[in-house]
Amino acid sequence: MLTEELIAEPHLNVRGKLIRRQDADYEQARKVHNGMIDKYPDMIVQCVDVADVIAAVNFARENDVLVAVRSGGHSGGGFGMCDKGLVIDLSHMKGVHVDPVERTALVDAGCTLGDVDHATHAFGLALPSGIVSTTGVGGITLGGGLGHLTRHCGLSIDNMLEADVVLPDGSFVKASATQNQDLFWGLRGGGGNFGVVTSFLFRLHPVSMVVGGPMLWPMSEARTVMQWYRTFIQKAPSISMGSLRFCRCRPDRRFPSICGGKRCAE
Known part of the structure; x- marks a missing residue:
């Protein structure tokens, strides 16, 4: 202690x-x-x-x-x-190296999603991950990594090719499909308790225009909307992705991330 x-x-x-x-x-x-x-x-x-x-x-x-x-x-x-x-x-470990030929990115664990998007966007590429730019790559990746590109490109862990890890005994190893496979399996969704990941190698995907945003309905329409979405998504192309959020908020408050800055009473 x-x-x-x-x-x-x-x-x-x-x-x-x-x-x-x-x-x-x-x-x-x-x-x-x-x-x-x-x-x-x-x-x-x-x-x-x-x-x-x-x-x-x-x-x-x-x-x-x-x-x-x-x-x-x-x-x-x-x-x-x-x-x-x-x-x-790890927030001061910020390097991102993009290989546009191999369509990969070597990303230090202190990077945010905004850091990665900035580096990959120049090559018309993207990492499937979360939707908030200030989220850290390390945490969201080790937890799975769900976002707008998930249905078409998979989770962040589906696109993780390698990880550099400092183990509890202080040793430094690489985990991948061919090296330390058990550790690689554990890191892909098992959280961060196997060691400290210092960098990730990700597979990137070509991405051009993305159209998205919230659509709002009153809570009374929840059942109807969910039933419609269940039918729609089964036949929708894989590039279509959606998620449902249920919110209760005061009519005198603005929540820009949910309703574009409009008052809920509107």
């Missing part, structure tokens, strides 16, 4: 930034997307490379320290943050 002496002198050799509770940027560093999550780690390591991740994992193991791993900080349950313990923050 992290004692006061260990926090004061952690002997943790990293190139990135080590942030503790008394530091001026601690409050900003511990914030996550879900404002209901309010956790206070003792230390946050903002890693800048794989060597930093290895050092942080070894430090946590040798000192029996609770660890949370953060990519974009979008986890609804706040799993990228912890009380006490150590947060391994």
Whole structure:
């Protein structure tokens, strides 16, 4: 566990930034997307490379320290943050390398979906994943990766070709269909408890114009809409994708992500 002496002198050799509770940027560093999550780690390591991740994992193991791993900080349950313990923050590991010939992208685990879209869009390619640009690639991929392109191109994990992983013993391995197959199988939807993924190799897909957006009905029409959609989607082309969301909101509030900024009473 992290004692006061260990926090004061952690002997943790990293190139990135080590942030503790008394530091001026601690409050900003511990914030996550879900404002209901309010956790206070003792230390946050903002890693800048794989060597930093290895050092942080070894430090946590040798000192029996609770660890949370953060990519974009979008986890609804706040799993990228912890009380006490150590947060391994990957958000400064931002590289994206696109191979337009092979239609692949090597993506560091701290990238957001917006980072990936920016890099792949220049080549007319896209990674099937979520719909919110600030979501971290690491978290959404290890959880499956559902989005607008899923029905036609599959989940993010269906398009994950390789992953570089720092295991709990501090070793660095590659997981793929031909290397460490059991680990590769576990990473593809099993969450983030097998190690710290530092980068992903993804298959990309040609994408040009995408048309999408919300269509709104009153709650009283839910059964009719769902029955219609069940029939429609069975014969719809694979490029068609939809999802259903049920919302109750105050008539004096605006929810731009749901209804384009219109008041619900309208």
